[in-house]
Amino acid sequence: MSTSSQTTNSKLHRILLTGAAGGLGKVLRERLRPFAEILRLSDIAAIAPSEGAHEEVVSCDLSDKAAVHGLVEGCDAIVHLGGVSVERPFEEILEANIKGVFNVYEAARRHGVKRVVFASSNHVIGFHKQSERLDASAQRRPDGYYGLSKSFGEDVAQFYFDRYGIETVSIRIGSSFPEPLNRRMMSTWLSYRDLTSLIEKSIFTPGVKHTIVYGMSANRDVWWDNSAAAHLGFVPQDTSEVFRDKVEAQPPVAPTDPNAIYQGGAFTAQGPFGDQ
Ligand SMILES: NC(=O)c1ccc[n+]([C@@H]2O[C@H](COP(=O)([O-])OP(=O)(O)OC[C@H]3O[C@@H](n4cnc5c(N)ncnc54)[C@H](O)[C@@H]3O)[C@@H](O)[C@H]2O)c1
Numbered sequence: 001m002s003t004s005s006q007t008t009n010s011k012l013h014r015i016l017l018t019g020a021a022g023g024l025g026k027v028l029r030e031r032l033r034p035f036a037e038i039l040r041l042s043d044i045a046a047i048a049p050s051e052g053a054h055e056e057v058v059s060c061d062l063s064d065k066a067a068v069h070g071l072v073e074g075c076d077a078i079v080h081l082g083g084v085s086v087e088r089p090f091e092e093i094l095e096a097n098i099k100g101v102f103n104v105y106e107a108a109r110r111h112g113v114k115r116v117v118f119a120s121s122n123h124v125i126g127f128h129k130q131s132e133r134l135d136a137s138a139q140r141r142p143d144g145y146y147g148l149s150k151s152f153g154e155d156v157a158q159f160y161f162d163r164y165g166i167e168t169v170s171i172r173i174g175s176s177f178p179e180p181l182n183r184r185m186m187s188t189w190l191s192y193r194d195l196t197s198l199i200e201k202s203i204f205t206p207g208v209k210h211t212i213v214y215g216m217s218a219n220r221d222v223w224w225d226n227s228a229a230a231h232l233g234f235v236p237q238d239t240s241e242v243f244r245d246k247v248e249a250q251p252p253v254a255p256t257d258p259n260a261i262y263q264g265g266a267f268t269a270q271g272p273f274g275d276q
Helices: 023-031 065-072 090-111 145-164 192-204 227-232 240-248 265-269
Strands: 012-018 036-043 055-059 077-080 115-121 167-173 210-215
Touching (some): 012 023, 012 065, 023 192, 065 090, 077 090, 077 192, 090 115, 090 145, 115 145, 115 192, 145 167, 145 210, 167 192, 192 210, 192 227
Parallel strands (some): 012 036, 036 055, 077 115, 167 210
């Protein structure tokens, strides 16, 4: 792949976007268009049909190894968003996220893909208190099976770099929605514009090895320090401040509520699932 230029005019031949039917996938379908001649869109769920020669739509279950190998063949980079994105019983997480991320990297190795952007999550470090400030080297404290699967995915990314030279940017996405929905998201919010910019940097910056970056906008009260990912040159343009009045009009959150204590918020109090 051609990663020699950092300009916005950089264009790969084909980028694979997994999770293309999901909330962020739908947003990125349009926004990733300038970065590749062809965007291969994939999901287990239905995706709106291809809108022209610049798009390919491929249905695929990420837990199906042979299908993932076919999916990845011919791609120059992978933006891996597919998987279960909330806390669920382990067996569901195992198939979509754990087998899924392994299948994606194995396929990348087999088919010579050298760059992956992995949608990791703040739930990798969710049991840290909101009073703490973390950088990429902070101890991981996953807040559930979902967070554990993302932590595994980061380890897979590191392994495939160390062993095979496949480079990854793992983006620990905070909360990427049109606007912050609650007080916690005032710290974790990542606008779609900033997400797109971060993915662009993650695709085109040369020599990223395995970089971990927190996906957040330029919010006022942040918990995360991205100095270890400065080489990406990511400069967020948006801030949750513009929504402060609206969010603070909501009823206050009790100090004992996990949403007020932990970086992972309510995820820290989900489950157990295995007692039925
Ligand atoms: N939106 C956020 O704020 C946020 C925060 C942290 C991390 N993330 C991560 O970013 C990614 C995208 O998030 P989202 O909000 O769009 O989630 P989403 O749930 O809307 O989309 C995930 C997509 O993955 C697909 N999927 C699930 N299992 C699959 C399987 N076995 N095979 C193929 N596809 C499968 C789903 O059908 C869905 O369309 C996810 O990996 C999520 O964990 C998102």
